[in-house]
Amino acid sequence: MPPRTLYKKLVDSHTVAVLDEQHVLLYADLHIMNEYTSPQAFSSLRAARRGVLRPRQQLAVVSHIIPTHPVSVAQRVILDPASALQASNLKRNCREFGIKLFDTNHEQQGIEHIIAPEHGWIRPGMVVLCGDSHTTTYGALGALGFGVGTSEVEHILATQTLVYRLAQDLRIRVDGVLPVGTSVKDLILLIIARIGAQGARGYAVEFAGSTIAALSAEARMTLCNMAVEAGARAALIRPDQTTYDYIREKAQDLGEQDFAQALGDWRQLYSDEGAVFAVEHVFAAQEVAPFVTWGTSPDQAIAVNALIPDPLLAGDAHAAAATAQALQYMGLSAGSAIAGLPINRVFIGSCTNGRIEDLRIAAAIVKGQQVAPAVRAMVVPGSGAVRRQAEQEGLAAIFIAAGFEWRQPGCSMCLAMNDDVLAPGERCASTTNRNFEGRQGRGGRTHLMSPAMAAAAALSGCISDVRTLEKQHV
Ligand SMILES: CC(C)[C@H](C(=O)O)[C@@H](O)C(=O)O
Numbered sequence: 098m099p100p101r102t103l104y105k106k107l108v109d110s111h112t113v114a115v116l117d118e119q120h121v122l123l124y125a126d127l128h129i130m131n132e133y134t135s136p137q138a139f140s141s142l143r144a145a146r147r148g149v150l151r152p153r154q155q156l157a158v159v160s161h162i163i164p165t166h167p168v169s170v171a172q173r174v175i176l177d178p179a180s181a182l183q184a185s186n187l188k189r190n191c192r193e194f195g196i197k198l199f200d201t202n203h204e205q206q207g208i209e210h211i212i213a214p215e216h217g218w219i220r221p222g223m224v225v226l227c228g229d230s231h232t233t234t235y236g237a238l239g240a241l242g243f244g245v246g247t248s249e250v251e252h253i254l255a256t257q258t259l260v261y262r263l264a265q266d267l268r269i270r271v272d273g274v275l276p277v278g279t280s281v282k283d284l285i286l287l288i289i290a291r292i293g294a295q296g297a298r299g300y301a302v303e304f305a306g307s308t309i310a311a312l313s314a315e316a317r318m319t320l321c322n323m324a325v326e327a328g329a330r331a332a333l334i335r336p337d338q339t340t341y342d343y344i345r346e347k348a349q350d351l352g353e354q355d356f357a358q359a360l361g362d363w364r365q366l367y368s369d370e371g372a373v374f375a376v377e378h379v380f381a382a383q384e385v386a387p388f389v390t391w392g393t394s395p396d397q398a399i400a401v402n403a404l405i406p407d408p409l410l411a412g413d414a415h416a417a418a419a420t421a422q423a424l425q426y427m428g429l430s431a432g433s434a435i436a437g438l439p440i441n442r443v444f445i446g447s448c449t450n451g452r453i454e455d456l457r458i459a460a461a462i463v464k465g466q467q468v469a470p471a472v473r474a475m476v477v478p479g480s481g482a483v484r485r486q487a488e489q490e491g492l493a494a495i496f497i498a499a500g501f502e503w504r505q506p507g508c509s510m511c512l513a514m515n516d517d518v519l520a521p522g523e524r525c526a527s528t529t530n531r532n533f534e535g536r537q538g539r540g541g542r543t544h545l546m547s548p549a550m551a552a553a554a555a556l557s558g559c560i561s562d563v564r565t566l567e568k569q570h571v
């Protein structure tokens with residue numbers, strides 16, 4: 098057999114039938130649903146008088162619409178009628194078809210992409226599908242994860258398979274040590290800025306190199322989560338000891354013997370020597386600086402000490418128009434510094450940066466300091482488990498003492514489908530993944546950055562270089 102990439106191995110091991118040169122029928126080990134993209138699928142299923150083939154390989158989470166007010170989980174109520182209906186529909190569907198659900202008042206409630214790995218349900222070698230684009234997150238653990246559309250959700254529920262168009266292979270190598278004050282979030286913002294928001298379109302991306310190997314399992318999730326913002330159809334990292342240790346800790350139901358047996362399979366999950374990638378990009382970790390987006394697309398990002406780009410210097414007329422439009426929406430002028438720009442809001446959370454390690458990083462910066470008076474800052478943990486752990490570790494107390502709001506988990510202001518929204522014109526330092534126009538509320542202005550940079554912005558009241566801030570406090 099010719100050398101294969103990790104991606105090809107995963108596809109091959111889940112191919113039920115080859116349909117044509119471009120398409121296979123792909124088997125899904127796990128299918129995750131949210132309240133937003135599943136209702137129609139269930140309606141169609143009922144209309145066709147079909148059932149759910151493998152209910153135990155399904156998982157449902159109410160994540161996008163739940164309010165995050167700091168009332169107890171049991172007291173959480175969805176007031177918005179349309180959202181309440183979505184949640185009750187999901188409940189009804191899950192009850193009828195016997196699917197495990199993390200409902201609005203569940204203690205472990207949170208964002209689907211945080212809940213699934215933290216319970217040990219994502220394992221190397223799996224295919225995981227979900228009606229949500231950030232399903233690429235699971236590549237961090239060596240699983241092939243990607244988002245599907247509503248009509249595909251119906252097909253998966255009925256057959257546990259998907260008609261899948263094959264992607265091409267792209268490798269991104271990163272070597273070296275990330276500089277002090279930077280994190281994997283800065284790395285992925287830099288990569289997207291360089292290759293563009295369409296730079297990985299149509300490709301399954303494998304991240305490789307010493308920088309990637311040194312990342313924690315959670316940091317790898319941040320990386321694979323955001324790869325979709327470069328258009329990637331999947332993101333993968335070869336499983337290694339870091340992966341095995343993470344799963345050992347999280348997968349409580351996996352006994353010694355099963356784990357040992359699984360390890361044998363997981364160790365085969367790598368791109369063979371000589372496997373061909375259609376495209377390869379190489380980066381050096383030393384190039385990474387704290388990054389911030391200035392525009393309305395995740396690739397419109399610069400190092401915090403750089404100047405906001407000038408449309409006149411853009412490559413072509415199309416790029417010039419896009420830059421000018423983004424600057425206008427963001428209320429920024431070309432050529433000015435991004436550092437020092439006053440902000441109104443800070444949001445720390447989301448499936449990109451709402452894990453315990455993210456909260457630890459932010460809390461270390463915030464500790465003993467105060468949120469700037471004009472700023473409203475919130476921390477929304479990614480799940481009930483993250484929230485509880487942060488409370489046990491004393492992180493919540495640090496945030497609260499500094500003046501942050503300590504909220505209940507959910508997607509929250511990542512996409513403003515609940516009442517956590519920006520007012521028109523408000524500027525937000527956000528650890529999320531998308532800065533599209535209106536993403537956090539109509540007329541709201543989003544600057545994507547790392548948890549460390551968001552913490553620094555909260556304290557100083559403006560976009561600030563966390564490296565300088567850290568020095569001031571030493
Ligand atoms: C609501 C859902 C379909 C959407 C996605 O697919 O990613 C959301 O999670 C997002 O982040 O924009």
Ligand code: SF4
Nearest residue numbers: 231447448508511512
């Ligand atoms: S946290 Fe944001 S990116 Fe993640 S699933 Fe929710 S809305 Fe989508």
